[in-house]
Amino acid sequence: xxxxxxxxxxxxxxxxxxxxxxxxxxxxxxxxxxxxxxxxxxxxxxxxxxxxxxxxxxxxxxxxxxxxxxxxxxxxxxxxxxxxxxxxxxxxxxxxxxxxxxxxxxxxxxxxxxxxxxxxxxxxxxxxxxxxxxxxxxxxxxxxxxxxxxxxxxxxxxxxxxxxxxxxxxxxxxxxxxxxxxxxxxxxxxxxxxxxxxxxxxxxxxxxxxxxxxxxxxxxxxxxxxxxxxxxxxxxxxxxxxxxxxxxxxxxxxxxxxxxxxxxxxxxxxxxxxxxxxxxxxxxxxxxxxxxx
Amino acid sequence: xxxxxxxxxxxxxxxxxxxxxxxxxxxxxxxxxxxxxxxxxxxxxxxxxxxxxxxxxxxxxxxxxxxxxxxxxxxxxxxxxxxxxxxxxxxxxxxxxxxxxxxxxxxxxxxxxxxxxxxxxxxxxxxxxxxxxxxxxxxxxxxxxxxxxxxxxxxxxxxxxxxxxxxxxxxxxxxxxxxxxxxxxxxxxxxxxxxxxxxxxxxxxxxxxxxxxxxxxxxxxxxxxxxxxxxxxxxxxxxxxxxxxxxxxxxxxxxxxxxxxxxxxxxxxxxxxxxxxxxxxxxxxxxxxxxxxxxxxxxxxxxxxxxxxxxxxxxxx
Numbered sequence: 001x002x003x004x005x006x007x008x009x010x011x012x013x014x015x016x017x018x019x020x021x022x023x024x025x026x027x028x029x030x031x032x033x034x035x036x037x038x039x040x041x042x043x044x045x046x047x048x049x050x051x052x053x054x055x056x057x058x059x060x061x062x063x064x065x066x067x068x069x070x071x072x073x074x075x076x077x078x079x080x081x082x083x084x085x086x087x088x089x090x091x092x093x094x095x096x097x098x099x100x101x102x103x104x105x106x107x108x109x110x111x112x113x114x115x116x117x118x119x120x121x122x123x124x125x126x127x128x129x130x131x132x133x134x135x136x137x138x139x140x141x142x143x144x145x146x147x148x149x150x151x152x153x154x155x156x157x158x159x160x161x162x163x164x165x166x167x168x169x170x171x172x173x174x175x176x177x178x179x180x181x182x183x184x185x186x187x188x189x190x191x192x193x194x195x196x197x198x199x200x201x202x203x204x205x206x207x208x209x210x211x212x213x214x215x216x217x218x219x220x221x222x223x224x225x226x227x228x229x230x231x232x233x234x235x236x237x238x239x240x241x242x243x244x245x246x247x248x249x250x251x252x253x254x255x256x257x258x259x260x261x262x263x264x265x266x267x268x269x270x271x272x273x274x275x276x277x278x279x280x281x282x283x284x285x286x287x288x289x290x291x292x293x
Numbered sequence: 294x295x296x297x298x299x300x301x302x303x304x305x306x307x308x309x310x311x312x313x314x315x316x317x318x319x320x321x322x323x324x325x326x327x328x329x330x331x332x333x334x335x336x337x338x339x340x341x342x343x344x345x346x347x348x349x350x351x352x353x354x355x356x357x358x359x360x361x362x363x364x365x366x367x368x369x370x371x372x373x374x375x376x377x378x379x380x381x382x383x384x385x386x387x388x389x390x391x392x393x394x395x396x397x398x399x400x401x402x403x404x405x406x407x408x409x410x411x412x413x414x415x416x417x418x419x420x421x422x423x424x425x426x427x428x429x430x431x432x433x434x435x436x437x438x439x440x441x442x443x444x445x446x447x448x449x450x451x452x453x454x455x456x457x458x459x460x461x462x463x464x465x466x467x468x469x470x471x472x473x474x475x476x477x478x479x480x481x482x483x484x485x486x487x488x489x490x491x492x493x494x495x496x497x498x499x500x501x502x503x504x505x506x507x508x509x510x511x512x513x514x515x516x517x518x519x520x521x522x523x524x525x526x527x528x529x530x531x532x533x534x535x536x537x538x539x540x541x542x543x544x545x546x547x548x549x550x551x552x553x554x555x556x557x558x559x560x561x562x563x564x565x566x567x568x569x570x571x572x573x574x575x576x577x578x579x580x581x582x583x584x585x586x587x588x589x590x591x592x593x594x595x596x597x598x599x600x601x602x603x604x605x606x607x608x609x610x
Contacts, residue, residue: 036482136348
C-alpha cells in the first residue's frame, strides 16, 4: 500500500525495514544451524549433573531437575581418573614440546641450510604425510612388543614426536622459514654466531606464530589419540583420557551415562575454555595444519 | 676420503660458471652440511624407524601366518592375499568404507560451503557464529562421540524430543541405514568447522570487483555463485575434498564408540576391520594385507589429486 506514495522517505524506510528483516532472517537461520554444534556440548555438561534416574527422563530435561555432583565423584571412584588425566596431560605436553623442537630443527634445516641430499631426504620425509598411521599400526605394535614397550607410554610419545605426525609440522615450519627474510640471520652470521645459536636466538623467536600453530596442532592431536592408546596400552592406570572415557560401565557392560558424561565434560571443557580465550590462534593454527593431504 | 671429494664437487660448479664466484670456504660448507644433517637427524631417523621400516615389515608380515596364542610364525606366501579376495565380508567392508567416505564428503563440503557463504559478510555476530561452528573441532573426539551416542540411544535425547512432538524415532545406532547416517552426521558436525574456515579464507581471496561487475550486469545470486564463486574457489574445494576423503578413511574412534561396526558389518569400515582382524582376532598377517589395501587406496587418491589439480582447477592465468 505504502509503495503507491513513493516518496524518498518511504523508500528509505522500506529499504531499512527490508534490511532489518534480512538481518533477522540471517540470525534465525544461523541460530537454527548452530543447534547441532552447541547442543551436544550443553547436553554433555548438563547431563553429567543429573542423577541416573533422570538421565533418560521423559520429557528430556534441558536443565537438571535435581542437580547432583555425584557423577563427578563416581568418575574418580570407578577409574584412576586423576592418574589418567595426568597421563594424557604429560604425554601431550612432552610430545608437543618434542614436536616443536624436532619440527623447527628439521624445518629450519630444510629451508635454510644447504647440504648434499637435502631434497631427496625432504621427499622421503614427506612420505610420512602420505601414510595414515593406521597403515603402520600392526608392524609398530610388533616392533614395540619386541622392545618390551607395550603397556608403556613410549610408543605414543616416540611415534608422535619423531614419526609421521611430526612431518606435517616440519612442513609448516619449513614453509614459514622459507617466507621469512634471511637478512637478519645473515647479519648474525657475519657477526660470528653459529648455526645453532642463529636457530635458537634469532629464527625461533621470529617463528612464534608458526610454533603456536604447531603446538596447538600437536597438543590436540595427542590429546585426542584413540587408536594408538587402545592398541599400545592395557592397564587402567596407564590409559589416556579418550580410552578411559569408554570404560565407565556397570558390571554388565552397560554404560553409566552420567558418570561417563561427567568424565567427558572434564576432558572436553578445559580445552574448550582455552579455545574460547585463544580462538584466533586455534582457528588459524588448525586451518593451517588442516591443509594436510 | 671419497666423502671429501664428493662434497668438494659442488664448490667447483660456481667457479666454472665464471665471473666472480662467490665461493664460500669449503670448510664452512662442510660444517654447514654437518649441522644440516644434525638438525634433520631426529626427524629423518624417526621417519626411517616409524614409517619406512614398518612399511617394509607390512610387506614381510603379509606373507606370513602369525598365531599369537600358539606363538607360531611361518611363511605362507600369497595365502593372505588369496584370503583377501575370498573374504566374504570384504565387499561389505569396502561398501561401508565407500558409503561413509562419499556421504561424509558430500555432507561435509555442502554444509561447510553453505556456512562459509552465509558467514562471508560484515555483520555483527558473524565472528560469534564462526566460533560456534568451529568449536566441535577442539572438543575431544571421543567425548563428542560419546555424547552423540547418548543422544542417539533408543530412549535418548533425540528420540525423547521427537516423542514430545509425537514422532517415534528409530533406534538410530542399531538399524543399518540410520547407523551409517548417524556415524556420518556425528563426524560432519565434529569437523565441518575446519573446512568452513578454509572456504572462508578462499572466499575472502576472491576479488570484490568480480561480484560487483556481475551484480551491475544483473546476474542473480545463484548465477554469481556457480559462475564466479565456485570456479574461483575450486582449488580449495579440490583440496578439501581430498583432505576429507583421506581423513574419512581413518575414521576409527567414532565407529568403535558408536556402533562397533554393526549392525552386521554395515558400519565396518576398512580401518575398523583391520583393527578387528589384527588386534581382536590376532590375525596380524591378514591385518597387514588389509593395511596394504588401505595404503593403496590412499596412494591412488593422492595421485588422482595431483592429476586433477593440473586439469580441473580454475587458474587465473
